[in-house]
Amino acid sequence: MTSIVICGIGLLYTGDPEREEIGDAAVVIEDDRIAWVGEAGQAPDADVRVDAGGRCVIPGFVDSHAHLVFAGDRTAEFAARMSGQSYTAGGIRTTVEATRQASDAALATRAAALVDEMLAQGTTTVEIKSGYGLTVEDERRSLEIAGGFTDETTYLGAHVVPAGIDADDYVRLVTGEMLEACAPYAKWVDVFCERGAFDGDQTREILTAGIKTGLQTRVHANQLGEGPGVRIACELGAASADHCTHLSDADVQALASSATVATLLPGAEFSTRSPYPDARRLLDAGVTVAIATDCNPGSSFTSSMPFCVALAVREMRMTPLEAVRAATYGGARALRRTDVGWLRPGARADLVVLDAPSYVHLAYRPGVPLVRQVFHDGLLL
Numbered sequence: 001m002t003s004i005v006i007c008g009i010g011l012l013y014t015g016d017p018e019r020e021e022i023g024d025a026a027v028v029i030e031d032d033r034i035a036w037v038g039e040a041g042q043a044p045d046a047d048v049r050v051d052a053g054g055r056c057v058i059p060g061f062v063d064s065h066a067h068l069v070f071a072g073d074r075t076a077e078f079a080a081r082m083s084g085q086s087y088t089a090g091g092i093r094t095t096v097e098a099t100r101q102a103s104d105a106a107l108a109t110r111a112a113a114l115v116d117e118m119l120a121q122g123t124t125t126v127e128i129k130s131g132y133g134l135t136v137e138d139e140r141r142s143l144e145i146a147g148g149f150t151d152e153t154t155y156l157g158a159h160v161v162p163a164g165i166d167a168d169d170y171v172r173l174v175t176g177e178m179l180e181a182c183a184p185y186a187k188w189v190d191v192f193c194e195r196g197a198f199d200g201d202q203t204r205e206i207l208t209a210g211i212k213t214g215l216q217t218r219v220h221a222n223q224l225g226e227g228p229g230v231r232i233a234c235e236l237g238a239a240s241a242d243h244c245t246h247l248s249d250a251d252v253q254a255l256a257s258s259a260t261v262a263t264l265l266p267g268a269e270f271s272t273r274s275p276y277p278d279a280r281r282l283l284d285a286g287v288t289v290a291i292a293t294d295c296n297p298g299s300s301f302t303s304s305m306p307f308c309v310a311l312a313v314r315e316m317r318m319t320p321l322e323a324v325r326a327a328t329y330g331g332a333r334a335l336r337r338t339d340v341g342w343l344r345p346g347a348r349a350d351l352v353v354l355d356a357p358s359y360v361h362l363a364y365r366p367g368v369p370l371v372r373q374v375f376h377d378g379l380l381l
């Protein structure tokens with residue numbers, strides 16, 4: 001067993017609601033776990049001593065919503081959108097074409113590069129969805145590839161109805177043969193519940209079929225307009241309703257009175273030049289909020305949680321504390337994980353040393369590479 005004490009922490013944000021912030025702190029790591037957290041003066045001895053030099057330490061970010069298995073490029077679509085074209089769900093089909101033609105090795109190489117990019121920016125837990133294959137075999141292999149990088153794999157056969165297929169036939173496939181092939185590789189089932197993608201009845205049918213095969217649920221809901229997604233997510237006990245950009249009072253109430261987390265994806269609003277969700281309204285109603293990147297080639301091609309934290313503070317009326325909480329503790333809740341997203345004894349030793357005296361700098365100094373060191377499973381990267 002190897003133990004490391006990280007001392008000289010000017011400010012420790014633990015993510016643990018029982019004691020969120022500790023000044024002049026230390027953390028002790030034993031193997032891949034946190035063994036001790038507290039004031040530096042009381043820290044037990046350890047084999048190795050690392051001095052944080054007065055910097056701020058936070059838990060590794062938990063990015064609970066990402067689409068990393070894909071091929072192709074949508075630079076031109078982004079440029080067109082920035083010249084005034086609007087975003088619709090249909091652009092997904094462009095990526096589907098390229099993904100189907102790509103080899104397993106090419107898809108895995110691309111995903112690995114994005115996971116590395118994320119790690120360098122402090123993300124130590126990531127969820128990865130399928131959804132750019134949309135055939136039985138392409139969805140299955142997308143999930144198998146995703147499983148090489150994370151346990152948080154999500155079956156998103158219901159991303160969009162592929163070109164040339166009748167919607168009812170496709171729902172039958174997604175709830176039948178495709179589900180059967182994908183379930184062994186997935187922890188979660190997800191549906192893009194949106195005009196132009198899947199309606200409320202289809203969403204309920206697909207999620208219910210997933211639940212029957214033992215999958216847990218999460219939903220792409222209320223991104224482009226109001227709709228039934230959020231209420232279905234709450235009704236079926238989904239871990240998370242993601243996007244939540246356009247919410248009625250009834251949607252906010254449903255989230256507040258359920259265990260479903262509202263996962264906000266400000267990179268999508270940034271990249272589609274759309275109005276941001278109102279995090280303040282959700283927080284004031286008592287909803288648990290997470291922030292994630294939605295990293296994908298069409299509507300949010302950022303892998304940066306620090307960027308999303310800055311957006312959340314500037315554009316969604318969150319305080320810096322609420323935003324860093326949503327990016328760590330909130331993400332863990334959205335994945336129903338209790339071993340990540342906070343620093344307390346027994347948790348995984350995933351933590352980030354910021355090149356700053358406070359996590360406030362994540363929003364105060366947007367775009368600046370403030371992630372100095374990342375410990376993942378107790379190892380310094």
Ligand SMILES: [Zn+2]
Nearest residue numbers: 065067220294
């Ligand atoms: Zn998404």
